Every structure is written in structure tokens, then in C-alpha cells.
Amino acid sequence: MSKVDEMRCGKYLLFVFNFIFWLMGSFVLAVGLWLRFDPETVSLLNGDKAPDTFFIGVYILIGAGILVMLVGFFGCCGAVRESQCLLGSFFACLLIIFCAELAAGVFGFLNKDKIIKDVQTYYTTNYNENNNSTLIISYQKVLNCCGTTEYPCPDPPKDTKDCETGIEEFFNTKLYIIGYVGIGIAGVMIIGMIFSMVLCCAIRNSREVI
Numbered sequence: 001m002s003k004v005d006e007m008r009c010g011k012y013l014l015f016v017f018n019f020i021f022w023l024m025g026s027f028v029l030a031v032g033l034w035l036r037f038d039p040e041t042v043s044l045l046n047g048d049k050a051p052d053t054f055f056i057g058v059y060i061l062i063g064a065g066i067l068v069m070l071v072g073f074f075g076c077c078g079a080v081r082e083s084q085c086l087l088g089s090f091f092a093c094l095l096i097i098f099c100a101e102l103a104a105g106v107f108g109f110l111n112k113d114k115i116i117k118d119v120q121t122y123y124t125t126n127y128n129e130n131n132n133s134t135l136i137i138s139y140q141k142v143l144n145c146c147g148t149t150e151y152p153c154p155d156p157p158k159d160t161k162d163c164e165t166g167i168e169e170f171f172n173t174k175l176y177i178i179g180y181v182g183i184g185i186a187g188v189m190i191i192g193m194i195f196s197m198v199l200c201c202a203i204r205n206s207r208e209v210i
Contacts (some may be wrong), residue, residue, distance in 0.1 A: 023074025024185060028101075029065030031181050032058055035174060043138045044119070045169075047126070051118035053111060054171065060104040062098055067097045068185070080170045098189045107183025112175045119171060120164045125149050127163070140165050143170055 035041065035058045047056065067125050071093040127148055140146055143166030146153035152162055 009163050018072050018075030020072075021075060022069055022179050024188065025065050025068025025070075025072055025097050027065075028068055028181060028185055029062060031177065032062035033096070035177065036062065039168075040142045041174065043142055045053055046133055047122070051115070051122055051123065053115045057175070057182075060100060060107065061182060064097055064100040064104060064185070065183070066193040067093060067100065071097060079164070086208060094189060096169075098186050101182045101186035101189065103182070104187060105179045105184075108175045108182060112172065112179075115175060116171050119167050119180035123163055124150075127151070131154055139166075143167065 036055065045051070054097075074093070090165075123136075123139055128135060130136070131147075140163065143163055144160060145163035145166035146156045146160050147162050149162050149164050153160070
């Protein structure tokens with residue numbers, strides 16, 4: 001294979017990788033938007049004094065997804081045009097996104113207990129004030145629960161748990177999604193950074209030989 005063919009092959013591989021990277025960004029953004037606008041989650045955290053800690057990790061995930069999409073786009077343009085400026089910006093942004101994804105993942109895992117406790121406290125406070133309010137009914141409907149650990153419902157329907165347990169199960173699932181997506185994408189990005197750097201060096205060396 002001639003040096004020209006090697007350079008062309010490396011350029012196409014870099015383009016394909018960046019396109020996959022753009023698709024990954026779309027996936028992260030879709031997951032973040034789903035977590036933010038999921039009707040069940042919104043119905044549980046739409047009160048005036050509802051804790052917003054959960055959404056911090058979601059916003060980090062959404063921001064990282066948007067950045068990944070932009071970086072994938074610039075990477076594709078840089079590969080096609082062989083622009084050193086665009087490729088340089090690509091690597092700089094990769095590092096920023098890696099930190100953001102890792103932060104979202106770590107946030108989801110490290111703050112899991114605090115977020116769940118805040119939501120449980122929010123629920124029990126409202127339950128003690130008015131156990132028949134719209135908010136309490138919403139919790140009971142979404143989580144299939146009734147009452148609290150301290151004040152359980154007298155005659156709960158079958159397979160109905162107390163709402164503090166329901167809150168823990170519900171938000172555990174959501175926070176694990178944030179953690180796994182964030183850390184998983186960050187891990188893939190490390191591999192991607194190494195792969196892209198090798199390809200860029202190969203393209204540059206082929207151009208110098210030519």
C-alpha cells in the first residue's frame with residue numbers, strides 16, 4: 001500500500017470514528033433528556049421545595065452529550081479537511097468532555113444516598129403536613145406505595161410498599177443509569193483519544209513522507 005493510500009485510509013478511519021463518537025453523544029444527550037423530562041421523575045420533583053440535587057447530575061450528562069456531539073462533528077470536519085486546527089480543538093474538547101462524563105458518573109454514585117435521603121425527607125415532610133395532597137397522591141401512584149416507614153397505611157393494597165422504600169428503589173435505578181453512562185462513556189473516550197492520536201500521527205507522517 002502506498003503512502004497516499006495509507007494517508008487516505010487513516011483519514012477515513014478517523015472520520016468513521018468521529019461519526020461513531022457523534023452517535024455516542026446523541027445517545028448520552030437522549031439519556032440525559034429522558035432523565036430530565038421523564039414524566040414520572042418530574043411529577044415527583046416538581047414541588048416548590050423539592051430537592052434539585054438529582055438534576056445536577058442530569059444537567060452534567062446533558063451538557064456532556066451536547067459537547068460530545070459538537071466534538072464528533074468538528075472531528076469529522078477536521079478529518080475530511082485534514083485541518084490541524086480542528087483536530088487540535090477536537091483533542092482539547094475530548095479532555096474536557098472526559099472530565100465532565102467522569103464527574104457525572106462519580107456524582108451519581110457518590111451522592112446516591114444523599115439524593116435519596118433528600119427526596120425521602122421531602123416526601124415525609126409533605127406527608128406529615130397533608131397525606132392527601134396532590135403531591136402525595138402522585139408519589140403513591142408512580143411508586144405504587146403508601147404511607148411511610150413510621151406511619152404505614154392501615155390497609156394497603158397487595159404488593160404495596162411504603163413510599164420511602166419506593167423512593168429508594170426508583171432513584172437508585174435512575175442514579176445508576178447516570179453513573180454507568182457517565183463512567184462508561186468516559187472509558188470509551190480514553191480509548192478514542194489514544195486511537196485518534198495514533199491515526200493523526202500516522203496521517204502526519206504519511207504526508208511528510210510524500
